[in-house]
Amino acid sequence: MFGQWTPSKQLRHMPGVFRGRTDLRSNLSRDPDAGVVHGSLTGILLRRGARPELLSQIEASKTRDLSNLIYALGLRHVGERTAGILAHELGSLERLAAASVEELDAIPEIGLTVAESVRDWFDDEGNRALCDRLRAAGVKTEAALKASGKVDERFAGKQFVLTGTLSTFTRDEARALIEARGGRVNSSVSKKTDYVVAGEAAGSKLDKAQSLGVAILDEDTFKTMID
DSSP states (O other), X not given: OOTTOOTTTTGGGSTTTOOOHHHHHHTOEEOTTTOOEXXXXXXXXXXXXXOHHHHXXXXXXXXXXXXXXXXXXXXXXXXXXXXXXXXXXXXXXXXHHHOOHHHHHTSTTTHHHHHHHHHHHHHSHHHHHXXXXXXXXXXXXXXXXXXXXOOOTTTTTXXXXXXXXXXXXXXXXXXXXXXXXXXXXXXXXOTTOOEEEEOBTOOHHHHHHHHHTOEEEEHHHHHHHHO
């Protein structure tokens, strides 16, 4: 239940613990000179009668990755997939909060509707205070660095589209392999697409890739690239 802990989902349904942004604001104290939020999120929850089990789950949530945190904030139009894209592109909650509508809209697969929704969310004083509170409580707000520190130039920054059935991998496995190497998997083919990975019974995406002159990889070639 608390794998992706969020006040907007878990806590708001617990009487006496969290009643939305108004309740959060009433518990904030600020330095009038520096504008810094003080106090402990855990302390507030304890005073409001939260169970110790909840607090242990909150502690565990501090090590979840950035995409989980963004998804957990409950931004309108931002599902798990979109949260992952934002985390991958921007790398931290701070950069996401500072991004303009134009910068967000320029990210592949985001679009103007999501960009405006994200910008509106971070323009709200109560939401910014919530982020400050989470950060002060030790919640992780930056994406993890790749353990190897190596960049595969064949994948880094490249846009892939998967089409047809792959015999060796599921779609999710192929996506994970590409993203782990710094690439991105998009749902549709465009002039910006670098590679289309085509399995059996590939359909209209393959046809469009051919018409646009996009490089097409069969499954064996793709397997060679990731080995």
